Amino acid sequence: MVFETAISSDSFWDSVNILITRPHLCNKRLWGSKILNTFKTDETNQDKLIIALKNHKLNSTRVLEIFKNNFTYADTSKNTGNLKLEVILIELLPKIYEEVRAFQVVFLDKINVKVIFCDVTPEHQFQKLCPNFPYTFCLYDSKIILETNGGDPKTEHWLKESVMPCFVKWNSEINTNVSKFCSGSLNLLDVAEYYEKYNHLKLKYGRELVKIWPECTDPAKFVYEDIAIATYLLLLWSNTSSEKIRFLDIGCGNGLLVYILTMEGHSGIGVDVRKRKIWDMYPVNVMLQEFTVTPSNSGSFTETDWIIGNHSDEMTPWIPIIASRNSVKCNFFLLPCCAYNIDGTKYRRQNSSKSQYMEYLEYIKNFCDSIGFETIVDRLKIPSTKRICLVGKKRSHTEKEHEYNNNYINKVLSKELHTLTIYNGDQEFKAREAVERVRNCTQVDKTVIDTIISCVTKYLLSDINFKASWSPGREVEIQELIKLIPKDKLKMLKSECGGLQTLLKNNHHIFKVVNGTVTFRYPKTISEVKENLKNKHVNTHVRPCWFHINHPQGCPLDDNVCSFLHTNIHSNQ
Known part of the structure; x- marks a missing residue:
């Protein structure tokens, strides 16, 4: 996979560093990573790396293959000496603590602006945290190139569709205000x-x-x-x-x-x-x-x-x-x-x-x-x-x-x-109240709420032809409705924060408030409620249907389809 972007090699290595130290940003299975060893080696001196792998009881077979296939030059003009590589051995820490951990060796080829990730987890552990095959990111002619060889299609797809976009995105976010103010997590701790x-x-x-x-x-x-x-x-x-x-x-x-x-x-x-x-x-x-x-x-x-x-x-x-x-x-x-x-x-x-x-x-x-x-x-x-x-x-x-x-x-x-223009000589400030007030119109007296809902309902249904099909009433601006409400009732609403609009939104099963306008909401069916809540066992037919009782044309839905209960509450009293 090739992604063309104008970035410098420094930005490329910054993204590599994020991928090594914060792999959880693109891999939801991970909590983070731990660097176990960091050292420099070359194609003729692999001993330190192999010893480190053996000490951790890790698989060294693929590491030797990578040395053989990637870091031996037939053209000696490219190699003015031994090719020095920075090699990092990391442990990938799973988000689920009990899950098997994975280990990777990361080869940083600074000359060719290339990084190779190689899984070295023992095969019998069947780790599922990272690809079990080598993959490479390199920068060539202002192009970020992702190379995968020998991997299963599902994992290769994940590298291309999830990891690669993150890698490219980090290049553009390295110098944001947040990263400048605070770079990395848990900087004060191991x-x-x-x-x-x-x-x-x-x-x-x-x-x-x-x-x-x-x-x-x-x-x-x-x-x-x-x-x-x-x-x-x-x-x-x-x-x-x-x-x-x-x-x-x-x-x-x-x-x-x-x-x-x-x-x-x-x-x-x-x-x-x-x-x-x-x-x-x-x-x-x-x-x-x-x-x-x-x-x-x-x-x-x-x-x-x-x-x-x-x-x-x-x-x-x-x-x-x-x-x-x-x-x-x-x-x-x-x-x-x-x-x-x-x-x-x-x-x-x-x-x-x-x-x-x-x-x-x-x-x-x-x-x-x-x-x-x-x-x-x-x-x-x-x-x-x-x-x-x-x-x-x-x-x-x-x-x-x-x-x-x-x-x-x-x-x-x-x-x-x-x-702040409030200095009064005592350097006092106002602390919050010990008893927190509920200010969302839910504490307003029920008779006041019923009066306001009745007032709004009559206005929305005025001048409607009830002989035609079911009507949701007129669409009216809130400012127009406010003029209908008695001033003492409005004052009570404002003291509870939000006023008339908050009260109408609290009764969203009746009213629909969009962009400052109000109309009746078309009742929801049982299937719509279950689909929205993503819960097939949600309780329906519990609360009485407001439209069945109060709308002149009743509820537009059949009894067995409406998510509310079609009954007259007055008959049960």
Whole structure:
């Protein structure tokens, strides 16, 4: 397969590096890879490579064939000496931990701008993670060429249709803002060590927590995401100190991260403005407090080695400030999600050429650097699009300069708050309410909802010829409907966020709202519902059909076809 593109050899090797170090980006079976050996060799000296393969009990037959077929030149004018090759032995780590691992030898021919991947997994293990035949990427005359020989058609198709497009795509994305800001994942840790630790904790805590999860959130996401974050912190701490860590998790939410870190031997406290159901299910040694942390009371937690801000929202910019004020030895881990200023207001993007997330990360990092941290950026391996973290474990000042630095921080805050035009001398900010309001029109009194639906229904059905075939009524702009609703009812809706449009969308089984216009929705059949939900066992004929009861022409569908129940609810009372 040939793909023509204008790229340099440097860009080609950048893509090769991604394919070696992050193969999971194009291979969904993989979690990642581990480099076992890297060395240089030539066509007359294969001993080091063969010894390495034997030490790992791997297959060396194909490696010798590759040397023979690819790196022996009949034309000595091409070879001014022995052809030096960089050879890398890698282990491919499966996403499913129990699956058989695969091993590859990668030959990097820098002279001919060519890379060859060769499976060296023992044949009796029947690995399924990578092609079991050699394949080559090379750059020739601005063309990326993929060569496969002796492979099965299905795997060759995968290389051409999945791997090749990724390889080409990486060439164009190497220099994007994200890659410049944070290149690679788990840069502060040994990847293989993380892989083993994560799977150990996953088996130890994951399945049981998913079974008992009492929250309305998705346990498959939140449980394994917090296990991944806990793995990162545990290894980071073990590399930093041999002692047990004292930590504070601000905005701990479900408290799962605090639970795992505590059960793994560290001591700490998790605080959040609201208690969660799962808190009562943790052991008594897991310290969780319903407490609103503000800049003015953050000094209550002094005996702390690490401040954790995992999706800490409006407290995000305060995490490094609290850590800095705590002591010169206090560090922080910050995983930003929602963008907030230091006064608790939403952060607004300044540069339209960047995403708000990317710009906010840069803003927070610069802020951390400005108050005395040497901030490190890393990317976690978690099931979230917001996975770039900031780690502050080094200071740009000494312990003797700590008091001076705190005075400097106060000046930085004053300037920052003044820029936001809300500085009031107290440096206060508005924390979120302890009881989160439901603001989606679902808490409006049912009689009010029924009144509004009746009002909208009459207007949509006005001037309709009911002697003709079933009519979905008129198509009306929302602004036109708003004029029909009593002002006191509209005020009640607006207080619940979204107003009339939100209420109509909440009743999507009746109304269809598209581009600011409203009409009746044609009822769905049983087969349509099952096809949309991809669930052949979905329950139908449970809720009464609104059209059967309220539309002057009834429901356009037969009783046995409509997904709703054709009955008059008044007759059952």
